[in-house]
Amino acid sequence: MLEIIGAVIIVLGALVFVTGALALLRFPDAYTHVSAVGTAGGIGLVLIVVGVLLHDFTVSNAVVAVLIVTAQLLTSAVGSMALARSAYLAGSPLRRVTFNELEDDAGARRA
Amino acid sequence: MIGVVIGIVLVGLAGVSTVYRMVTGPTDAERAIAGDMLMFCVIAMLALFGVLLDTPSALEIVLIAALLAFLSTIALARALTRGRR
């Protein structure tokens, strides 16, 4: 029973990974890519780790899995934000943008 | 076990398309982001093969790899801006 739930959760996590990879292929600019990768790395990897834990459930594995889930949710998001900030500072272009208040404010502060 | 095999296939496909984006990505930023995604794919593969091959300490390896992925992401972000903050 535990293994079946684990298999379902692993497939869900793999689908999140596929979403991230498809977004990398299809979406236009660096910021949409970072958004997809942050989700795939955070949520997808956490789901896969929980599924792996359910396949082989022991107390020591559960402790390590809790550590992985906490660390991964925090570090994946923080890493994505750092990459997005660096991409902006390196002048990566925004494509098909409909509104951009960061550029407005940065221009106002420079002036 | 069939769920683990499906997961390995899907994550493998995600890794292959990530490598394609890494080769063709028009700017440095997109290559760095693809590199980050590739690291996550490798970590997911480690966890899944740990179940498939019945490795005793797969989750510990995943923990170390996840922390290393954060360091590599920060290093890539720093390299993108050429060391400026």
Add this chain to the structure above:
Amino acid sequence: MTWLTWPVRIVAFLLWFAWLVVRTNAVVLRDALTRGQDSTPGIARYDSRCRTDAEITLLSTCITLTPGTLTVGHHTPEESDVGHTIYVHGMYSPDADHLRAELRDIEGRLLSAIRREGGPS
């Protein structure tokens, strides 16, 4: 006495956040699978109601973990520690005010969950 309900509120927020991730991930997956692009990306300014660094960090983390939205940067005036402003890149909002309304919803739920005394403002 509201601190008695604190763990319940945290669990309720986590469940709501999981449901939000499922919904938005379905939107992103459908856009990536179907032909063409129907995203309207943009960056919006959001003046948050967070009071401490920990709260603004948790809010940015939640925004980044949600598919389709991403925190790009933040700005805090030097003289005080209130008035954190973050800049959020959103993919499926027709204009900046729509994105701000979504962020306000997430922030209100997060703050009333993590603050022991409760209440977003």
